[in-house]
Amino acid sequence: MAKIYSFGRTGVHPDERKDYTENKPIEKVKSGEFLYVAVNQHIGAPAKSIVKAGDRVLKNQVIAKGDAPVTSVVHSPVSGEVVEIKSMIFPNEQKNEVIVIKNDFKDEKVLGTETKREFKTNREEFINEIKNGGIIGMGGAGFPTYVKMNSPKDKKIDLLIVNGAECEPYLTNDYRVMLEYTNDFLNGISIVLDNLSIPECFVGIEENKIKAFELLSERVEDKRIKIKLLKTKYPQGAEKQLIYALTKRVVPIRKLPFEVGVIVQNVSTIKAIYDLIVFNKPLTERVLTCTGKGIKEPKNLYAPIGMSVSEIANICGGIYEECKYLINGGPMMGKPFADISLPITKTTSGLLFLTDEEVTVEEENPCIHCGRCLSVCPMGLNPTYLKEASDRREYEKMDDVLDCIECGSCSFICPASRELASSIVKGKQKYTKYLKRGK
């Protein structure tokens, strides 16, 4: 048996609940009549729409971009006409410009896109291509991939880690990608290794996805790629924890993985890089898991980015009346959607349609000081005190909020049902503003 890697004694063990969709092959979904493409799907400087109502757009045409060092571009997933550009409210009261495109079903592509090409070039051009392909971290955070690859000159990168942990319950999208696009995935890794001159790659996969581990171990030919088994534990796939689990390298506090010579990429991101480099196909579609007891036919879908949740729900047989929660992402870190008309984005790894039975909502009780949040926090923080400081805006006690990775383990374990993570995440925003104001 292979060695099993893990990140230490912290973390939690939520129910996995992957059985709804883990054996469902990915279904390719065709775009409907209207697509709602959000302008900002990434972390970083906001992008702006470069089209206006009435414009005709081609498939794969750039329709929004930013011009700051850390930003991203967005492409049209279909050919058609821009109907309007409207503002929609995403979770956390975030306003986002959404480009509404009426599909003309002609599937007219920008010349040269989605055709096989020979891509032989240098590192700079490769990174630039990733930038122009609109590729961002598809695990959920949405950090622009080209920034992640553009390591400072003085930092020697000797390892690429591909995050196949998929430690969030319910989600099976990365698992299905590894099973069904095995060769694309492995070739994608080789492409990244070649272009960034990285000598080695570890693919970390949790034990509950043993089939993917076995398949990849069997198929892998590139000697630089090593498939590694991880213990099923949350948050095994958190970047710093994953690096530690596989290499025992500790990313210093508030530093990036560059610091320890590592770049981490998500499974779907690797697949997107493969599609971009080999087929000149920018990121306009993704695999996502639609699941939960609130949806009639849970599925893994390969859907165009910008498709509305209601359309996706219909593809999955519709929603049961008992469905009370709609979550974009996994159940530990995902964001609640209030409105079914919102579209999916590049970071939508899953849509969870959950019932009261699945979501535990209990009244918050006073902290009994049990210390469970401290013992599960993968960053070694004191969540209960940080929550109190955050709620009361006690800035002098809040500095540690910046180290929170928002994994939600503290709220998960809290016997008093306290919303620790949520308060700390809000505290992070308050504290960052406070720092900007200047003490």
Place this chain on the structure above:
Amino acid sequence: MSPNNFIIKPAPFLRGREDIKSIMWTVVMALMPATLWAIYLYRFRALMVILTSLIFTEIFEILFLKIRGVKNVIEKSFDGSAFITGLLLALNLPSTSPMWMCVVGSFVAMLFGKHIFGGLGSNPFNPALVARVFLLLSFPSLMTRWSIGVNLTTQTFATPLGMLKTQGVSSITNLDYLKLFFGFPIENVGGGSIGEISEFAILIGGTLLIFRRIIPFFVPLIYIGTVFVFTAIFNLIDPTRYASPFFHMVTGGLFLGAFFMATDMVTSPITRKGKVIFAFGCGLITSIIRLFGSYPEGVSFAILIMEALSPTIEKFTKNKKFGE
């Protein structure tokens, strides 16, 4: 058919299984061996002490929750925390306690031990201990009338620790430590508080708590271990003045305190390192009081003193952050 508005709630959407109720009622379960043994030894007397304390802590809990304007009073009052306080208080009283003293104890525990600070989670001291020490200082003679088992006469006796304090080492050398450990009555020796008699019974409950991961094993281990080492050192220096460490293990409230009070989540430090220091301090102070103090027993005082130091200990035992 499909609802358009979903409930907005912050992540995470899943929760672990343990809640305050399950923790508290597990602690109650863990106290059952000691409770049943108390009832077996003292029958009706123990039962009355326990029931009075339980009923009145619940009554005062409900009363003070109401006064504080807390919602869902009845549900909150049965979260198990008041039950633990009532039970721990009873287990810390002599079998001869008059019922009114149990009522006073319940009142003090709930008002000055708990609700005056803002209720569950906000109290700096263990409510049952506050009540016990209050009663000990207010009614010293009533709190030290120790009888022997069910054989209820008006006659009372000194506990082994009391004998040691007043009559010296020679008076206790003939005691059967194994009998003391299992909590069997010994002729002419007072039993002590009803819940602390059988270290064995406490150990069974304590083991349950350790396996359920409700208390960390190292707190009772360090507490009891410190008392052992400290008393052993003095026993080696002068065995005619200082009793054997094994004697200290099987007498008094050491086990009850180490497993059920020094592990009180609310009042002990939240950090692991802090808990280690806390347990060590409890052991040290207990030993000092037992060896050199004027009271025969020091567990209650030791834990209360360390609880007072708990916030300070926390300050100096911050966790190391990942990557720091």
